[in-house]
Each structure stands twice: as structure tokens, then as C-alpha cells.
Amino acid sequence: MHGRGGTFPGLEHLVLDWYPPLLHLICYRPPAEGLPDQLATWLAERLDPQPRGLVLQRRDLPGAPQNLVWGRMSEHSFAIEDGLRYQLHFDRGQNIGFFPDMAVGRRLVRKRAAGRRILNLFAYTCSFSVAALAGGAAQVINLDMSRNALDWGRRNHQLNNLDPRRAGFLAHDLFKSFGKLRRLGPFDLVIADPPDTQGNSFVPERDWPRLLRRLPELLAPGGELLACMAVPRLGRSFLAATIAEHAPFLALIETLRAGEDFPEADPDKGLHLLRCRLPGP
Ligand SMILES: C[S@@+](CC[C@H](N)C(=O)[O-])C[C@H]1O[C@@H](n2cnc3c(N)ncnc32)[C@H](O)[C@@H]1O
Missing domain, CATH: 3.40.50.150 (Vaccinia Virus protein VP39)
Structure with a gap:
């Protein structure tokens, strides 16, 4: 969900990416109280496979910190695209290794x-x-x-x-x-x-x-x-x-x-x- 593109009114500060089984929510302004939890719970009923964790990145804060705010982390995380795998890291700076x-x-x-x-x-x-x-x-x-x-x-x-x-x-x-x-x-x-x-x-x-x-x-x-x-x-x-x-x-x-x-x-x-x-x- 590419809120930054400006086509979802009111959600311009949000980006949500899905790297099964992890959700990655990027916020460019402070997220509404309880939003990450509500989002993860709502999506858990709709996504297959079910999400196991949600990592929140706060781009509005210095250093753009990333934290697991729901569920649990996988030991290794990957993006899989057209049969190719790319390693993701949520603890190595602003970007996670994949665009x-x-x-x-x-x-x-x-x-x-x-x-x-x-x-x-x-x-x-x-x-x-x-x-x-x-x-x-x-x-x-x-x-x-x-x-x-x-x-x-x-x-x-x-x-x-x-x-x-x-x-x-x-x-x-x-x-x-x-x-x-x-x-x-x-x-x-x-x-x-x-x-x-x-x-x-x-x-x-x-x-x-x-x-x-x-x-x-x-x-x-x-x-x-x-x-x-x-x-x-x-x-x-x-x-x-x-x-x-x-x-x-x-x-x-x-x-x-x-x-x-x-x-x-x-x-x-x-x-x-x-x-x-x-x-x-
Ligand atoms: C937007 S990322 C590239 C993304 C990549 N093409 C991809 O698809 O994943 C920009 C990269 O440019 C590198 N960079 C910035 N200035 C540079 C320079 N003067 N010489 C070499 N690399 C540079 C940064 O270290 C960073 O890794």
C-alpha cells in the first residue's frame, strides 16, 4: 500500500509492504494510537499465509528506527520476487536491502x-x-x-x-x-x-x-x-x-x-x- 503516492487520501504518510510472513509498515508521521496492532490483526484474517510479525519503521524520528511491534521476528527474512531471493535486514539502517x-x-x-x-x-x-x-x-x-x-x-x-x-x-x-x-x-x-x-x-x-x-x-x-x-x-x-x-x-x-x-x-x-x-x- 503505497500511501506516499497520494492516491489514498489521509494515508499519504504510510507505506505497507508484505514480505511473507512479515509486514513492514513505514510511517512518515507518528502513526495513530493502536494503528499497527489493528492493522496486523485485520490483515491476519485476510492474508495467506498469515502474517507472523509487523515491523514498524518511524521515518519521522531521527535514525528512522525499526521495531517489531506485533507478533514475532523470523530468524531470516527474504523478499522473493520471480523466484529469486533477496536477504532483508530490519536492523541495518534506513533501508532493508530491497526496493x-x-x-x-x-x-x-x-x-x-x-x-x-x-x-x-x-x-x-x-x-x-x-x-x-x-x-x-x-x-x-x-x-x-x-x-x-x-x-x-x-x-x-x-x-x-x-x-x-x-x-x-x-x-x-x-x-x-x-x-x-x-x-x-x-x-x-x-x-x-x-x-x-x-x-x-x-x-x-x-x-x-x-x-x-x-x-x-x-x-x-x-x-x-x-x-x-x-x-x-x-x-x-x-x-x-x-x-x-x-x-x-x-x-x-x-x-x-x-x-x-x-x-x-x-x-x-x-x-x-x-x-x-x-x-x-
Ligand atoms: C538508491 S541506492 C541503490 C539501489 C539499488 N540500485 C537497488 O535497486 O537496490 C543508492 C546507493 O548509491 C550509493 N552511492 C551514493 N553515492 C555514491 C557514489 N558517489 N559512488 C558510489 N556509490 C554511491 C549508496 O551507497 C547506495 O547504496
Whole structure:
């Protein structure tokens, strides 16, 4: 239930995700008294399998703490999507290791991966890499400045019995790594899914242009960019205009959205994926 999209009046501060047997409720304002309990009890009668626990995340509080507020915790938690498993952790910072709205991106990459060399920028826990290798990618290089996230990503590859020789992991700041990436390339597909502003590591208005201008060094002729954007204050229009200005050599092939599970009142907001191609064979 994607309240943040603004299509459920009065519930704009709530997001509820279902990772059987756990419910994950994210609140951007203090939840109404008793809400988590009522919700869990109501859903226990309607979901199959029955929920066993509800983890509440308070994004309105410093550090966005997560607590089990109903039922009990499973020893290990996973997201399962299209037969692939991704490890979840509810005690390692703001994010739990998996972004459910990116399913559309993972499916696209899996479908188009066969035989391709792929560069996964801002890889986090490498869910794009898992999907790509499941789709037969020749090789995926994952880059993220967080070593912990990449270790988690390695574990996601193991969980799905993917050939470790086909995945590489670089714990580097992207903007200090273009030389190294050029030597590892060229790539048939570059995935770029950066965060919203993250300290000085990534500032969308400053860093999308810097990244886009380096693409000719990284992409093979006919290679593709999958550019992802989910920053509400900027929207799809910012990304499309920035690509047109700083990477005019790319042709926009298609725009994808997160889909009907993630409705948005404003069509420019929410997750957008722009698939673009460099001219070539
Ligand atoms: C939105 S997450 C990526 C989500 C991921 N693509 C997925 O589908 O699960 C953003 C990631 O970018 C990384 N990051 C931010 N700035 C970076 C930089 N300058 N160089 C490398 N990684 C960076 C963060 O560590 C974080 O893991």
C-alpha cells in the first residue's frame, strides 16, 4: 500500500509492504494510537499465509528506527520476487536491502541480459545484478561506495546459486573510478540508480550531468543506459531534460514506471526508468 503516492487520501504518510510472513509498515508521521496492532490483526484474517510479525519503521524520528511491534521476528527474512531471493535486514539502517518498486527494472534487466556485459552503478545490495545473472548476463560489475552493501550483495548472489565468477564488486566512489571502469569496459548496459541527495556523495543536480557526460567512455556502440529516478522534488522531467542536455548522443527508447502497485497522483513523481541507447550496430 503505497500511501506516499497520494492516491489514498489521509494515508499519504504510510507505506505497507508484505514480505511473507512479515509486514513492514513505514510511517512518515507518528502513526495513530493502536494503528499497527489493528492493522496486523485485520490483515491476519485476510492474508495467506498469515502474517507472523509487523515491523514498524518511524521515518519521522531521527535514525528512522525499526521495531517489531506485533507478533514475532523470523530468524531470516527474504523478499522473493520471480523466484529469486533477496536477504532483508530490519536492523541495518534506513533501508532493508530491497526496493519493491524496482521490480519493473529488475524484470526489464533480466529479460534483456542474455550474453551482455553490464555495469551496475549505485548497486547497493546488487538486486539488479542478481536479476541480470539469472537472465544469463555474461558479466556484471557492481559499484557502490558502501563495502557493507556490496558484501550483502555477494550474499544475495550466493542465495540464488549464481556463478560468482560472473559478478565483480567494486567498493569505490563512482566519481573517483571512471578510469578503472573505462579499463573494465565497454559495457552493453549501464544501470544508474543513484540516491536522492546523500551528503556530498551524490547531489542529483550536480552529479547526473557529471555521470552522463562520461557515458561514451563506458558504453559499447549500440549500448544502453537504464537511468532511474525517484526523487519527488525533481521528477521524471528533470531526468529527461538532463539527459537531453548532457547526453544528446543517447536516444530515448522507452520510459517505465513502477506500475499499478505503486499508484501516483502526480504522473511526474514516483519511480521512473528511462531506457536510452547509444547509436551503433
Ligand atoms: C538508491 S541506492 C541503490 C539501489 C539499488 N540500485 C537497488 O535497486 O537496490 C543508492 C546507493 O548509491 C550509493 N552511492 C551514493 N553515492 C555514491 C557514489 N558517489 N559512488 C558510489 N556509490 C554511491 C549508496 O551507497 C547506495 O547504496
